[in-house]
Amino acid sequence: MNAILTEKLERAKSIVLLGHVRPDGDCVGSVLAMYLYLKKTAPSKQVTVCLEKPLEKFNYLSGFSEIVTDADAVSAPDLAVALDVSDKGRLGGFQRLFDDAKDTLNIDHHITNPHFAATTICEPEASSTCELLYTLLDSDQVDEPIAAALYTGIVTDSGVFKYGSTSARTMRIAGELMEKGIPFGEIIDGAFYRKTFVQNQIMGLALLHAVENADKTVIYSIVTEAEQRRLGTVHADLDGISEQLRLTAGVKCAVLCSEMEPGSWKLSLRSLEPVDVAAIAMRYGGGGHIRAAGCTIVGKRAEEIMEEVIRAAEAQLHV
Ligand SMILES: [Mn+2]
Structure with missing residues (x-):
């Protein structure tokens, strides 16, 4: 095991493992992998896992039912380990446990990490905290349940080995985890692709109503608050729709325009080269990355907003 990690753990009798608010697959995976290890x-x-309640879809992970969601039920430990936490505020309601711990450690892969812990192990090149964590552990001790947790984080944070952060090392580690006997197909489905019935319904509705523009290079879809209410979806159920729109052949810019509450429109933008959707989102006070961005707009009609966005994308396409 990594020398820093060994030394920190040796000195601690009580350890609390923490993640970030709205825990994703990498957060739940890295925290539970560390816990099981x-x-x-x-x-x-004495090891305790403290997290905001994770999505039920991760309930196949060993240790899931042992996650403590009430920060007040836990007392300050000798060592608090924050995993996948890019800044202190992301600890949410568990920040007190971190502040009151005798010693702190942060294991993360976000380039913006300000090193808020006593010791930080941060590797921005890693696809995921789970990939980094695997390199810190003794691989002989990684058994099937630990491997399943690590694989979950790698798969979700790399978009199933698709995003730019995926490296040859990511694939090598994924291969070693497969050798531990994990049900890798089931993990990929469960952590990444599976949708509930209403999630499929709202995506179907959005795709059916999608409109192509600018010589079929810009695609958008508008989903109203009334439609979401009729299907009984929550806003998180719209995840993945803008990405599916972007996958339309010939499309360079995709926009999902969804009504959060009457008159308030959330734009989720995805693009391919050369369209910079962060620049478009920033016009409306939003932000994000060049190929994935978002913003919220109040006080305009959706069609009016879409006209503006199409013009902005067209201007970028024709320079
Ligand atoms: Mn992550």
């Missing part, structure tokens, strides 16, 4: 290799330690 410590339970196995250091059974005399």
Whole structure:
């Protein structure tokens, strides 16, 4: 195991593992992998996992039912380990446990990490915290349940080995995790692709109503608040729709325009080269990345907003 990690753990009797608000697959995966690893290799330690309640879709992970969601139920530990936490505010309601811990450690992969812990192990090149964490552990001690947790984080944060952060090392580690006997197909479906019935319905509705513009290079779809109410969806159920729109052949810019509450429109933008959707989102006070961005607009009609966005994307396409 990594020397810094070994030294920190040796000195601690009580350890609390923490993640970020609205925990994603990498957060839940890295926290539970660390938890299972410590339970196995250091059974005399008192280890607690504290997280905001994760999505039920991750309930196949070992240790899921042992996650403590009430910060007040836990007292300050000797060592607090924050995993996948890019800044202190992202600890949410668990910040007190971190502040009151005798020692702190942060294991993360966000380039913006300001090193807020006593010790930080941050590798921005890593696809995920789970990939980085695997390099810190003794691979012989990584068993199937730990491997499943690590694989979950790698798969979700790399978009199933698709995003630019995926490296040859990511693939090598994924291969080693597969050798531990994990049900990799089931993990990819469960953590990434599976949708609920209403999630499929709202995506179907959005795709059916999609409109192509600018010589079929710009596509958008408008989903009203009334439509979401009729299907009984929550806003998170719209995840993945803008990405599916972007996958339309010939499209360079895709926009999902969804009504959060009457008159308030959330834009989720995706693009391919050369369209910079962060620049478009910033016009409306939003932001994000060049190929994935978002913003919220109040006080305009959706069609009016879409006209402006199409013109902005067209201007970028024709320079
Ligand atoms: Mn991550």
